Amino acid sequence: MGQGEGQRHATLRTVAQLAGVDVSTASRVLNGTSEDARRAASREKADEIRRVAEELNYRSNPHAASLRTRRTKLIGVIVPRLSDLVLATIYEGIEDAATRLGLSTFVMNSHDEPREQKARTEVALSRRVDGLIFGDAHIDGRFIDEIAERRIPFALVNRRAGNHPSVTCDDYLGGRLVAEHFLELGHERVAVIAGEPYASTGIDRTAGFRDRYREAGIRLPSSRIVHSHFDAAGGRQAAEQLLRGRTRPTAVFAVNDFAAIGVLGTLRDHGLRPGKDVAVAGFNDTPLARELPVPLTTVRSPMHEMGGLAVDLLVRLLDGEQVKSERLAPDLVVRASTDPARLSPVATDL
Amino acid sequence: MGQGEGQRHATLRTVAQLAGVDVSTASRVLNGTSEDARRAASREKADEIRRVAEELNYRSNPHAASLRTRRTKLIGVIVPRLSDLVLATIYEGIEDAATRLGLSTFVMNSHDEPREQKARTEVALSRRVDGLIFGDAHIDGRFIDEIAERRIPFALVNRRAGNHPSVTCDDYLGGRLVAEHFLELGHERVAVIAGEPYASTGIDRTAGFRDRYREAGIRLPSSRIVHSHFDAAGGRQAAEQLLRGRTRPTAVFAVNDFAAIGVLGTLRDHGLRPGKDVAVAGFNDTPLARELPVPLTTVRSPMHEMGGLAVDLLVRLLDGEQVKSERLAPDLVVRASTDPARLSPVATDL
DNA sequence: TTGTAGGCGTTATCAG
DNA sequence: CTGATAACGCCTACAA
Numbered sequence: 001m002g003q004g005e006g007q008r009h010a011t012l013r014t015v016a017q018l019a020g021v022d023v024s025t026a027s028r029v030l031n032g033t034s035e036d037a038r039r040a041a042s043r044e045k046a047d048e049i050r051r052v053a054e055e056l057n058y059r060s061n062p063h064a065a066s067l068r069t070r071r072t073k074l075i076g077v078i079v080p081r082l083s084d085l086v087l088a089t090i091y092e093g094i095e096d097a098a099t100r101l102g103l104s105t106f107v108m109n110s111h112d113e114p115r116e117q118k119a120r121t122e123v124a125l126s127r128r129v130d131g132l133i134f135g136d137a138h139i140d141g142r143f144i145d146e147i148a149e150r151r152i153p154f155a156l157v158n159r160r161a162g163n164h165p166s167v168t169c170d171d172y173l174g175g176r177l178v179a180e181h182f183l184e185l186g187h188e189r190v191a192v193i194a195g196e197p198y199a200s201t202g203i204d205r206t207a208g209f210r211d212r213y214r215e216a217g218i219r220l221p222s223s224r225i226v227h228s229h230f231d232a233a234g235g236r237q238a239a240e241q242l243l244r245g246r247t248r249p250t251a252v253f254a255v256n257d258f259a260a261i262g263v264l265g266t267l268r269d270h271g272l273r274p275g276k277d278v279a280v281a282g283f284n285d286t287p288l289a290r291e292l293p294v295p296l297t298t299v300r301s302p303m304h305e306m307g308g309l310a311v312d313l314l315v316r317l318l319d320g321e322q323v324k325s326e327r328l329a330p331d332l333v334v335r336a337s338t339d340p341a342r343l344s345p346v347a348t349d350l
Numbered sequence: 351m352g353q354g355e356g357q358r359h360a361t362l363r364t365v366a367q368l369a370g371v372d373v374s375t376a377s378r379v380l381n382g383t384s385e386d387a388r389r390a391a392s393r394e395k396a397d398e399i400r401r402v403a404e405e406l407n408y409r410s411n412p413h414a415a416s417l418r419t420r421r422t423k424l425i426g427v428i429v430p431r432l433s434d435l436v437l438a439t440i441y442e443g444i445e446d447a448a449t450r451l452g453l454s455t456f457v458m459n460s461h462d463e464p465r466e467q468k469a470r471t472e473v474a475l476s477r478r479v480d481g482l483i484f485g486d487a488h489i490d491g492r493f494i495d496e497i498a499e500r501r502i503p504f505a506l507v508n509r510r511a512g513n514h515p516s517v518t519c520d521d522y523l524g525g526r527l528v529a530e531h532f533l534e535l536g537h538e539r540v541a542v543i544a545g546e547p548y549a550s551t552g553i554d555r556t557a558g559f560r561d562r563y564r565e566a567g568i569r570l571p572s573s574r575i576v577h578s579h580f581d582a583a584g585g586r587q588a589a590e591q592l593l594r595g596r597t598r599p600t601a602v603f604a605v606n607d608f609a610a611i612g613v614l615g616t617l618r619d620h621g622l623r624p625g626k627d628v629a630v631a632g633f634n635d636t637p638l639a640r641e642l643p644v645p646l647t648t649v650r651s652p653m654h655e656m657g658g659l660a661v662d663l664l665v666r667l668l669d670g671e672q673v674k675s676e677r678l679a680p681d682l683v684v685r686a687s688t689d690p691a692r693l694s695p696v697a698t699d700l
Numbered sequence: 701t702t703g704t705a706g707g708c709g710t711t712a713t714c715a716g
Numbered sequence: 717c718t719g720a721t722a723a724c725g726c727c728t729a730c731a732a
Contacts, residue, residue, distance in 0.1 A: 008475065008502075011709060022719050027711065039717070059476035063413040063422065064709035067724045072413065083442055088433040092459060099458075104477060106454060109442060125358065126409035127454060152358075232641035261641060268643040291582035291611060293618040293643060361725060372703050377727065391701075414725035417708045 010056035019052040021045060026053075031060045066128065075314065076124030077107045078117065079135035084230060086256070086284055086303060087135055090158055093307020094133060101315060103130075110136045112196070117143050125152070131314045137161040138198040153317050157310035158303075159200045165317065166325045167309040169301035171201050174330035175208025177299060178253045178281050181332055183216050185339075187251035187279060191224040193238040193263065195255045199230075205255040205283060205299075224249060228259055235262025243270055250278060251338070257282035257289050257298055264294060264337070279338040285331075294343070295335035302328045360406035369402040371395060376403075381410045416478065425664065426474030427457045428467065429485035434580060436606070436634055436653055437485055440508055443657020444483060451665060453480075460486045462546065467493050475502070481664045487511040488548040503667050507660035508653075509550045515667065516675045517659040519651035521551050524680035525558025527649060528603045528631045531682055533566050535689075537601035537629060541574040543588040543613065545605045549580075555605040555633060555649075574599060578609055585612025593620055600628060601688070607632035607639050607648055614644060614687070629688040635681075644693065645685035652678050 016026035021041065028040035029049045041049065052058075066072040077094055079087040091107055098105045106127065108120040117136060124132060131153035137144050141161040147154055148164060156166035182190055192209055195202025210220050223245060228238035235254050239262060242249060254260035260282030264274045274280050274294045282289060285300035309326055316323050336342040366376035371391065378390035379399045391399065402408075416422040427444055429437040441457055448455045456477065458470040467486060474482060481503035487494050491511040497504055498514060506516035532540055542559055545552025560570050573595060578588035585604050589612060592599060604610035610632030614624045624630050624644045632639060635650035659676055666673050686692040 009478075012711095013709080023709095024711080024720080025718060028718095031710080041717075061417070061709050062477055063416050064724090065711070066413045067411070067417060067709080067726090068711045070724075081442070082432060083435055083438040085433055085435065085438075088435075088438050092431070092433055095458065099473070104456060104473075107457060108445065108449075123449070123454075127412060128359075232638050236641055258638070261638065265641045265643045265645075274643075288582050288608070288611065288638075291586055291615045293615045293624075295615075362727095363725080373726085374704080374728080375702060381726080395701095411725050414708090415727075417710090417725080418727045420708075 009061070010053075010058045012058070012060070015049065015053050015056060015058050018056070019045070019049040021049060025049070030058065031065070072128045072130055073103050074127060074129040075103055075105045075311070076121070076127070076129040076132045077105050077135070078110050078120050078124070078132065079107060080112045081109045082107060085258075085286055085288075086158070086230075089303040090135060090307040090310075093304035093309075094157070094311055095307075096304075097308035097311035101311065103311070103315075105133075112136055112138075112198070114138070114143055121147065131155070131318055133157055133310050133314060135159065137164075137166075137200070139200050139203060140198065153314065155310045155314040155317065155323075157306055160325065161200065163325075165313055165323050167306050167313055168200070168325070168327055169306065169330050170327045171204035171301075171330070172208035172211075174283060174299040174301065174332075175205035175210075175253075175255075176212040177208075177330065177332040178205075178283075179209040179212035179216075181281070181297070181334065181338065182251045182253070182279065183212070185251070185279060187249075188218055189224075189247060189249050190218075190220065190251045190253065191226070191242050191249035192220070193228050193235055193242075193252060193254040193259050194225050195228055195230055195259070197227050201283075202227075202230075202255045205253075209253055228254075230256045231258045232262040232265070235259030236266050237262070239263040239266035248278070251280070252278060253281050255283050257284045257286040257296060260296055260298070260337075261288070261292070264292070264296075275337045275343055276340045281338055285333050289333075290335065292337075294337050297335045297338040298333050300331040300333050302330075359411070360403075360408045362408070362410070365399065365403050365406060365408050368406070369395070369399040371399060375399070380408065381415070422478045422480055423453050424477060424479040425453055425455045425661070426471070426477070426479040426482045427455050427485070428460050428470050428474070428482065429457060430462045431459045432457060435608075435636055436508070436580075439653040440485060440657040440660075443654035443659075444507070444661055445657075446654075447658035447661035451661065453661070453665075455483075462486055462488075462548070464488070464493055471497065481505070481668055483507055483660050483664060485509065487514075487516075487550070489550050489553060490548065503664065505660045505664040505667065505673075507656055510675065511550065513675075515663055515673050517656050517663055518550070518675070518677055519656065519680050520677045521554035521651075521680075522558035522561075524633060524649040524651065525555035525560075525603070525605075526562040527558075527680065527682040528555075528633075529559045529562035529566075531631070531647070531684065531688065532601045532603070532629065533562070535601070535629060538568055539574075539597060539599050540568075540570065540601045540603065541576070541592050541599035542570070543578050543585055543592075543602060543604040543606075543609050544575050545578055545580055545609070547577050551633075552577075552580075552605045555603075559603055578604075580606045581608045582612040582615070585609030586616050587612070589613040589616035598628070601630070602628060603631050605633050607634045607636040607646060610646055610648070610687075611638070611642070614642070614646075625687045625693055626690045631688055635683050639683075640685065642687075644687050647685045647688040648683050650681040650683050652680075 228234040578584040639646040
């Protein structure tokens with residue numbers, strides 16, 4: 001590959017020369033801590049240095065700096081897929097926080113494939129990232145354990161695994177909230193579309209739901225807990241399977257909004273009215289949920305915030321601090337898909 | 351910030367020492383072209399070097415390399431927001447292609463704000479990216495023109511602006527396809543939900559649609575072309591506005607699937623059946639489109655592919671080649687939202 | 701085919 | 717407070 005556009009940024013030497021100081025002084029003023037700067041040069045000199053730097057559009061070369069300091073201010077982020085809105089939103093939180101801290105991030109998709117998780121991690125490492133954030137942890141923790149053993153600094157986000165530091169939603173509680181809601185509505189024959197079997201999100205949401213029902217004296221037969229992909233097609237497939245069963249559930253909890261949308265579609269195909277004939281709840285409170293023809297009852301999880309906190313966690317880890325995992329509280333958001341009273345009067349007839 | 355985990359990768363010197371050769375030979379074998387490698391060392395020596403490198407998990411330090419070569423193999427990618435599925439999918443295409451070529455990418459959100467576009471671009475530049483891919487071009491081209499003047503290598507994706515090199519969908523044709531379809535169905539009172547006024551995607555899709563209708567002798571009054579955000583909430587707002595009008599359109603073309611979903615919701619709220627009372631078409635063929643309760647007629651655009659081609663374009667540009675913009679063909683996908691015959695027999699009653 | 705030396709831009713250290 | 721100097725890891729022109 002060719003040349004690009006040569007010298008686009010001035011170098012420290014140039015700045016120093018034009019400001020009439022030596023390189024180290026310029027460095028201290030421009031790239032040191034504010035304290036360094038204060039004791040590095042007289043006010044006037046410092047101002048002059050900054051003026052020249054500004055004029056030449058000087059930017060410290062991070063590659064040179066990282067070579068010297070052995071820290072890159074780079075964070076690698078690995079997610080199942082960015083085209084999953086949940087992960088995209090979490091990543092936005094990561095990016096915002098990182099930017100605020102002067103860090104840069106690389107994202108990569110692992111498609112939840114152990115092979116790719118490994119490969120992407122190695123790519124990030126060979127780019128010399130200071131640490132990693134994984135949004136694709138599998139509950140068995142095999143891969144993550146390896147990373148931990150290699151003493152690579154990392155934080156998990158969205159999904160937990162083992163005792164590794166993570167920032168998650170309190171998924172168990174979220175599941176309980178949905179169960180509570182269903183119980184209040186009097187549903188006794190219920191089903192769960194449980195997501196991927198390796199994701200703590202689905203596992204915990206399902207467990208919370210199941211436990212709450214059990215406490216109410218109702219046992220969920222395993223035939224009413226169906227795994228699925230975390231998207232509309234997955235939800236549809238799972239719902240088809242449920243509807244093939246002998247007894248139809250009166251309420252379905254899909255552990256993900258997109259899966260829930262697939263459920264809505266399937267119900268319609270079978271001539272069933274969501275919210276009236278069958279209650280449906282999702283998880284995450286995706287922006288889409290409230291805009292659907294039948295607005296979706298769901299559990300709001302602080303996706304953006306989780307991303308930011310994962311960055312904080314990782315940074316504290318890199319600072320050598322002892323860190324603790326965080327579990328953020330979810331909120332139930334009731335809409336028409338579980339509550340016929342909320343269907344607009346006209347729409348109920350449709 | 352603290353220390354992390356010290357020496358995680360071997361250096362070239364270590365490899366060379368253990369393999370019993372000098373650094374330059376090792377470098378030529380490991381990081382040179384295959385030709386370099388061949389004439390750099392005898393077969394056995396080369397093999398030995400590679401063996402040691404493998405054993406030590408040697409990875410060339412890209413920061414050191416880029417310092418020397420003045421090329422970083424880094425590409426900056428700027429999009430309106432990654433939580434927009436269209437952009438996320440395009441970015442996946444970018445990432446795949448970049449990975450294949452041994453390049454790494456930084457993504458950042460600009461939220462379509464000129465200020466942020468500028469700021470993010472500067473961040474990318476100060477990270478010394480070799481080039482940029484913009485998914486957030488505004489049709490006025492103000493910002494992009496500036497970048498071009500500064501002779502910074504870049505490619506546009508999804509949206510075009512001026513004559514700058516871009517990879518887009520043939521949006522104009524896409525709009526025509528929808529018009530054609532509506533005309534065949536006999537719709538004469540139609541409306542367009544046109545997206546953001548600064549995005550070529552919405553502009554071109556609208557123009558294609560309008561032109562095809564004009565050719566059929568039907569003029570769209572400007573009151574039936576409503577701008578909107580590219581999401582469900584935006585579509586809902588725009589649809590509300592349309593339904594407040596004196597005469598109700600019999601068909602609505604939303605230039606984006608998510609906006610179309612907002613339209614579906616609004617119709618239901620007004621007691622109107624999508625596909626029966628009002629036809630609705632979207633754009634992009636998002637995976638969700640086919641799974642909706644009323645599956646959505648839409649125009650398939652090659653999002654993933656566009657991303658990959660944008661990388662190719664940029665790489666050719668960096669190689670000093672003359673490049674030409676590309677416009678990829680879209681496909682109409684007809685589903686129930688415009689065709690009552692496709693509504694499942696039961697569902698039509700709902 | 702192999703080796704040597706210098707420098708990319710920074711920052712840390714040490715001496716004044 | 718200021719300045720000189722070395723070194724981070726790699727690449728490459730040049731010499732042998």
